[in-house]
Amino acid sequence: MRLxxxxxxxxxxxxxxxxxxxxxxxxxxKGTDSRDEIIIGAVLTQNTSWKNVEKSLENxxxxxxLSLEFVRKVSLEKLKELIRPSGFYNQxxxxxxxxxxxxxxTDRVKTLSREELLRxxxxxxxxxxxxxxxxxxxxxxxxxxxxxxxxxxxxNLEGDYHRLxxxxxxxxxxxxxxxxxxxxxxDEHAKRYCRxxxxxxxxxxxxxxxxxxPSS
Numbered sequence: 001m002r003l004x005x006x007x008x009x010x011x012x013x014x015x016x017x018x019x020x021x022x023x024x025x026x027x028x029x030k031g032t033d034s035r036d037e038i039i040i041g042a043v044l045t046q047n048t049s050w051k052n053v054e055k056s057l058e059n060x061x062x063x064x065x066l067s068l069e070f071v072r073k074v075s076l077e078k079l080k081e082l083i084r085p086s087g088f089y090n091q092x093x094x095x096x097x098x099x100x101x102x103x104x105x106t107d108r109v110k111t112l113s114r115e116e117l118l119r120x121x122x123x124x125x126x127x128x129x130x131x132x133x134x135x136x137x138x139x140x141x142x143x144x145x146x147x148x149x150x151x152x153x154x155x156n157l158e159g160d161y162h163r164l165x166x167x168x169x170x171x172x173x174x175x176x177x178x179x180x181x182x183x184x185x186x187d188e189h190a191k192r193y194c195r196x197x198x199x200x201x202x203x204x205x206x207x208x209x210x211x212x213x214p215s216s
Contacts, residue, residue, distance in 0.1 A: 056083040056085045109131060
């Protein structure tokens with residue numbers, strides 16, 4: 001199975017990514033739920049880089065609390081100020097408030113359906129799948145812009161979000177670890193080599209890429 005082979009090759013190259021990153025020690029010391037950090041991060045990462053999200057998460061830790069409970073009780077204006085580094089902070093603050101009210105208590109994330117999440121204003125397919133996979137420990141593959149680029153170049157496959165999601169889920173073992181790691185590994189490869197302007201000459205998977213070898 002070519003898709004699984006690509007996963008294995010990426011794993012050999014970059015090793016386990018341990019994604020989604022959470023500050024376990026922080027949550028232990030505060031008595032907060034690490035899943036809250038994943039849910040908050042999934043909303044904040046919309047249309048921005050993870051580096052910007054990290055700044056916002058640090059602000060929440062330093063000047064408030066990294067929890068959905070804090071998001072629910074803090075004023076909207078204060079929340080906007082804390083998450084400003086993530087961009088679109090007016091919109092994202094409202095979204096965070098909505099999501100925090102909806103996923104209350106956090107344990108609901110284990111039983112919420114994807115359809116229920118998608119009905120929440122501000123949660124699209126990618127955010128919903130990230131929450132389900134990483135916070136809910138549910139088999140729901142995440143398709144982001146890096147994944148779309150990667151699969152188009154390596155397997156000449158493109159289509160809407162749900163077509164690509166179905167392709168991954170139909171061709172991978174039903175394994176949480178594989179789902180989590182493959183998504184993270186694709187992102188790592190895309191940032192290093194499979195960029196908007198690809199570094200094909202340096203890419204260690206060059207020989208397997210259809211885009212890099214159009215005549216083969």
